[in-house]
Amino acid sequence: MKDWIINYLRAQQAALAAIPPEAVAELIELLRTAWRENRQIFAFGNGGSAANCSHFATDLGKGASDKLSRRFRVLSLTDNVSWLTALGNDYAYEDVFVRQLQNYAQPGDVVIGVSVSGSSPNCVKALAWARxxxxxxxxLVGAKRGPMASLAEHVIVIPDTHYGRVEDAQMGILHLLCYAFMENPALASPPAPPQ
Structure with missing residues (x-):
């Protein structure tokens, strides 16, 4: 058991080390632009990725927003159980995210899909519509990449197929996006006046 734990942790460290800092920096700037322009930010995924999206919305909506002069407008589309189940039941499970976006999303808003496989039909459909x-x-996807990697403007691939390791690394990315605003006061400068 000790050897298994050591090997697991070694593989986990490799997954975390594979997070590309320059790509994360681009996402931080994307969120900063969204904040400055008062855009909405949406996140979605299934299973463990759904939990990561909920965690991200909490940290960005509360923790990061507490440090700013104006709050982030962020929603995890995984959190409204009655709406999710109504959409899944009345239409199809692949519509549970896209039909929420149809109610809320506007051009320029940020849409974040999180999936280990990159192939979840509901995530693919929502990203395609958003684009x-x-x-x-x-x-944010794992080594299989899937259609999501081709659809998204910004892609971060964790080069592993192990669900736990990829989900942990993806949560690491989402934490970086939030803590960048919590721990870097320069990012919290007031938004530029409208042109």
């Missing part, structure tokens, strides 16, 4: 509507799209 068509002029939203800024982000995909």
């Amino acid at each position: 068509e509507q002029g939203c800024r799209t982000v995909a």
